Amino acid sequence: MYKGYLVDQTLLDTDPHFAMGCEGCHKGNLEGATREEAHQGLVKRPSDNLQTCATCHQKITSTYEKALHYTSAGQRHGVMKRFSETELKQFDEKIFEQSCRSCHASCGSCHVKAAAVGGISIGLIKGHKFIKKDEGKTCAFCHGGRVYPEYTGEYGGKPDVHYQKGMLCMDCHQKSDMHGDGNTYLSKQDVKDRPVCTNCHNKLGQEARLTTRTAHTQHRDKVTCYGCHASAEYRNCYNCHKESESKPGFILGLNPRDGKTLTTLRVIPTVRDTFAAAGVTMSHFDALPNYWNTPAHNIRKRTDRTRSCDACHTDKAGFLTKEALIENGSKANERLIYPINPIPITE
């Protein structure tokens, strides 16, 4: 792990980022003879202050300032409705900046040194070279508790077909999704041009096989792509936070965002006393459900549901039921139970 702190010496002469010396960005004490002395006044993450990079990268830093990876606005927006006005103020003061937003990415987090997750960091991605991208060493770490291992099938499920075909994060999540597009978004749901299956798979209803054509035409606007093509269980909070018994890892229910499509749902770990330790309550806890639509990153062409209509229409496999709802959960959860019926036989 110590190798994560080794800088590639050749960069000193070849990379313009080093023109101002290490202290140009990192400050510190050049006179220091020991580690402690040399690190006095050290700035560990210089690009937390976007102006560090703005000198040359003006356009990107001005859009990144508003980007979700930097503002973490989605995390505040997602939980906001649970608070009263006073509670929200307390949340902003005591919790958001210190806790939620501590995860935000600086320029360096993706381009120089991967951020520490749970205290562990792989360190400099490539000897302090300023790299364009390396998903396996950046995205994979911060998003390594859920999305990335689902995508590669590390939880023993199946790898996503897109991973199988050699696609990594940036093949769908483009540069503008990371750097921002100049708009201030409150949540990732609102981002223009976010990845959507139909961006590439735009010939639905024109397939050669009759069964595929029928399935796609019949379920359009009723079921999301994930509803049929998410291939396996995905992580829910209780897979790690084991206070309660492990419950379903694959949940089909009503999409809380539009209230009408069937999709894969994931339990989000906000419970009634999540912020109690900081003295903040959620008096409108029941305003939002504990399950949100999840774009499960384990897509495959063939799943139990694509092989047989019965899997959903008769067996109701994976459908959210009253019995499976989490204990003491939000009252809004019941609205997400989808009333699936057998396929009607038309005369």
Add this chain to the structure above:
Amino acid sequence: MKKRKLLILFAMLLCLLPLSAMASTLPPIISTEETAAALSNQDLIILDIRKIEEYKAGHIPGAISMFYGNLAIKRGDSDNELTPDDELVDLLGSAGIKPESTIIVYGKTDTPADRVNITRVAWTLKYAGVAKVSVMNGGFEKWSIREKRAVSADMAKPKAVSYKGKFNKAIFVNKDYVKNSLNKTLIVDVREPDFFEGKQKLPMVAKMGRIAGAVNLPSIQVFEKYPPGDHMETCCWTFKDTETLKNMATGVVGVETNREIIVYCDTGRVASTWWFILAEVLGYKNVKLYDGSMQEWTKDDSAPMLP
């Protein structure tokens, strides 16, 4: 007259030579050197089973990515199970694999899991009906880091075909088959002696012990560090030589190559190593792999175990 006859005979012999070259297939455990020599073979497909990121960072020129995770999945509670047949057909077809293709499988050899993943993929290909499968000895580290052979970093996009191989289901057996084979067939436990003797177990296995009547032939002993010898440097891991493997095997399974042998381990992955060596290297003709292995066996209270 005699001279003419001799000349004709000589010419006939010369004509036979190309036939002998066509007839030679690649050895089941193929060296990096032999792999390099085979690169120009038109029918050859090289499969890289490492992660996409590792493949993209550099792979054997011409190799196609076939990430291990695609071929050994979790089904229900069982790890390392075969992908359903229809998906397997998709996977092989999209890699341009035909049943008559010549395949070389390679990966990393860093960890014990990495080493056995390679033979597990080989077994899966044979199950799907691919006739000619070899595994490259020493893995990518030997090719690239130690021997500094050429690598490429492109994303190979093979021309997809419709895979029409005939599945060789005989080499896969399920729990019921094993139950019916007790006391009739040689059942081989390839785990380490401690696991075989019921002294320890892995977390995903419910009980300690072995299938009643099984004998022990640990997979761990088929690999050795490369370069061999007592030193700090380890490039990678290779299979021990065929003679050593033969001696290890015959001591436990005997010399009768027609006898039925069922190999198993905890999840069906490590067992693939001895399956490959027995069936492909040493010529045992009736070797089967119990995919569910101890993870499945221990869940069934009626399945006999020892001690």
Add this chain to the structure above:
Amino acid sequence: MKTKITVFLVLILFLASLSSSTVAVDKSNCMTCHTSDSAIKALYKPPVIDTHAGEG
């Protein structure tokens, strides 16, 4: 006089060259450790991992 000035100039130049090499050492201070495998290995302190926190 001329010799005195020459000697004086040489002395100044000599002192200046000495001080510039000292400055050069300061500039590469970070690099002294951060490009040396053995130095970093010796100074490295593995992080204390809080095993009670859930996974991210």
